[in-house]
Amino acid sequence: MKMILLLLMCFCTVAMAQTPGSSPKLVVCEGKAQGTYFIVKYLSSDTASLQTRIDSVFAVIDQSLSLYKPGSLINQFNATGEVKMDAHMRTVIDKAIYTSKATNGIFDITVKPLVYLWGFGVTKPSFKGVPPTDSIKKALSYVGYRYLKIKGDHLTTTKKGVQIDCNGIAQGYTVDVLGRFLDQLGIHDYLVDVGGELCAKGVNQMGNPWRIGIERPAPGDTTYEPIQAMVTLQDKGIATSGNYRRFFDQGRTRFAHTIDPVSGIALHSRIISVTVIAKDCFTADAFDNPLILMGVEKGLKFIAQHPAYGLEALYIYKAADGSIKEAYSPGFKDFLML
Numbered sequence: 256m257k258m259i260l261l262l263l264m265c266f267c268t269v270a271m272a273q274t275p276g277s278s279p280k281l282v283v284c285e286g287k288a289q290g291t292y293f294i295v296k297y298l299s300s301d302t303a304s305l306q307t308r309i310d311s312v313f314a315v316i317d318q319s320l321s322l323y324k325p326g327s328l329i330n331q332f333n334a335t336g337e338v339k340m341d342a343h344m345r346t347v348i349d350k351a352i353y354t355s356k357a358t359n360g361i362f363d364i365t366v367k368p369l370v371y372l373w374g375f376g377v378t379k380p381s382f383k384g385v386p387p388t389d390s391i392k393k394a395l396s397y398v399g400y401r402y403l404k405i406k407g408d409h410l411t412t413t414k415k416g417v418q419i420d421c422n423g424i425a426q427g428y429t430v431d432v433l434g435r436f437l438d439q440l441g442i443h444d445y446l447v448d449v450g451g452e453l454c455a456k457g458v459n460q461m462g463n464p465w466r467i468g469i470e471r472p473a474p475g476d477t478t479y480e481p482i483q484a485m486v487t488l489q490d491k492g493i494a495t496s497g498n499y500r501r502f503f504d505q506g507r508t509r510f511a512h513t514i515d516p517v518s519g520i521a522l523h524s525r526i527i528s529v530t531v532i533a534k535d536c537f538t539a540d541a542f543d544n545p546l547i548l549m550g551v552e553k554g555l556k557f558i559a560q561h562p563a564y565g566l567e568a569l570y571i572y573k574a575a576d577g578s579i580k581e582a583y584s585p586g587f588k589d590f591l592m593l
Contacts, residue, residue, distance in 0.1 A: 291450030427540020492536030497528030
């Protein structure tokens with residue numbers, strides 16, 4: 256799963272809402288799913304737990320998209336090169352291909368052979384460190400979203416051995432599915448967090464937009480500094496990709512789990528993280544990996560040149576002197592609590 260730099264800045268208990276004349280309470284459901292944690296917070300006058308129903312949502316999506324679940328649809332495809340998709344898988348595959356085209360292949364779910372080669376997959380390689388050049392070249396020969404073909408509800412590949420990994424987008428999709436689930440129950444004030452990928456709607460128990468803190472690593476990358484920035488989130492999604500939770504160091508270079516599907520090389524730039532805000536978490540999650548691979552200058556230029564995607568981003572990176580710097584798109588400032 257992707258590393259996350261976000262902390263929820265609201266109470267983790269059931270508390271009375273502060274809106275005069277109302278009775279809704281803050282209800283919290285939390286647990287483990289998709290290899291990480293989840294927290295769902297919402298305001299409701301009915302405090303009966305939705306835990307079981309939320310767990311069921313995760314179970315259905317995992318049966319479609321989890322690489323950890325034997326027999327899942329994604330594992331069926333990776334084993335045979337074809338699968339009949341359900342609605343969840345079809346939606347995610349469509350979004351993945353759309354994002355691949357939008358980023359000229361910098362986002363590509365067929366990156367799975369490279370992810371495993373670099374040691375960031377479900378199973379670990381027999382060696383540790385930077386893979387041999389010939390191994391990277393071989394893995395790259397199976398990477399390319401254009402090898403994927405959709406006909407009706409069937410997904411196939413035109414090249415034997417092509418496999419997919421949706422971990423770079425599935426959590427954001429799951430967040431939005433849970434949000435729609437709450438909408439259908441008539442719940443309109445909520446915050447959904449799956450491993451740090453979030454969507455927010457309405458207000459918190461104080462009647463204010465949901466507040467989220469963004470933290471940054473200390474210069475030594477072993478501890479965390481205090482909250483670096485606070486953002487307000489209302490009817491938006493937010494996702495973060497970074498380089499200091501899943502990585503390995505070789506020499507003086509840090510290689511993170513985000514793999515460039517064009518070069519086949521793991522992220523090893525000075526960028527620590529990029530936090531992306533979009534109209535929904537699905538979109539934010541889809542673009543955070545390509546934006547971190549683009550780098551600060553190209554990433555911010557991409558956002559400016561493609562306003563239709565509705566993206567705003569905050570980069571945290573190390574300058575040449577080792578100091579930690581920040582850069583963000585103009586619209587991101589509107590979410591910052593200064």
